[in-house]
Amino acid sequence: MSTVAVMPQHQADPEVQSSLQQRVNDIIDSVMASLPDLHQLTHEERRGIIARYAAVLEGNFIYWMTAALLPVQSEDARPHLLENLHEEVRDAHPAMLRRFALAAHAFPTDQDALAVHEDMTRVRLFFGRLSAVQSLLTMAFFEGFIQRFMVYLAALAAAGGSTEMEYTDVHGVCDIAHTDGLFRALFSEMAVNPLGEGEDLFEGVALLRNLIETIIFARVNGRRV
Ligand SMILES: [Fe+2]
Secondary structure, eight states: OOOOOOOOGOEEEEEEEEHHHHHHHHHHHHHHHTTTOGGGOHHHHHHHHHHHHHHHHHHHHHHHHHHTTOOOBBBBTTOOOOOOOOHHHHHHHHHHHHHHHTTTTTOOOOOHHHHHHHHHHHHHHHTTTHHHHHHHHHHHHHHHHHHHHHHHHHHOOOOTTTOHHHHHHHHHHHHHHHHHHHHHHHHHHHHOOOOOOOOOTTTTHHHHHHHHHHHOOEEEEEEEE
């Protein structure tokens, strides 16, 4: 696919940019505010959240970041995505996440994988449409959420006695820069390859939010945690 240089006169209005970022931050704030009190959770409920998180993230993060890269036309957007993918692969983040889950005795079971199956499939099919701007916004939301969620995820593991925290330590820090880079990539892409009339910019964000809520709130033994 050919790439197109961003023309400055086509850059999105800074007010539009900051309102988009604010809307994503508000969604993340809302998800964070809804997290169940750690001290009210049973061991199995804590284990389930870690396991469902691992079931989704281990096999999908690099896949979805790649899906966001493939349709991008702005040459300014590509470096942010490539840098992120480079780090994921070079530092073997899926292996890091698996170590975290294993150490927390929360390696996903078939039931954990099935609990997220339907919502995860919807997100996979969304990324399969290769819609650049929608996918970039979805990944910016994902990175921002992950960074904010790390303290809670680490606390879930620590409550179960685990001390393996490399995954949560690494992602609580590096994803701040990644989120910022993804927003810059999004704004570059919006300037050269805008979303079509009638398309919902937040479609992927909504689907991913549903999936994240299933990770957190899946019914355990018949009740929502
Ligand atoms: Fe990562």
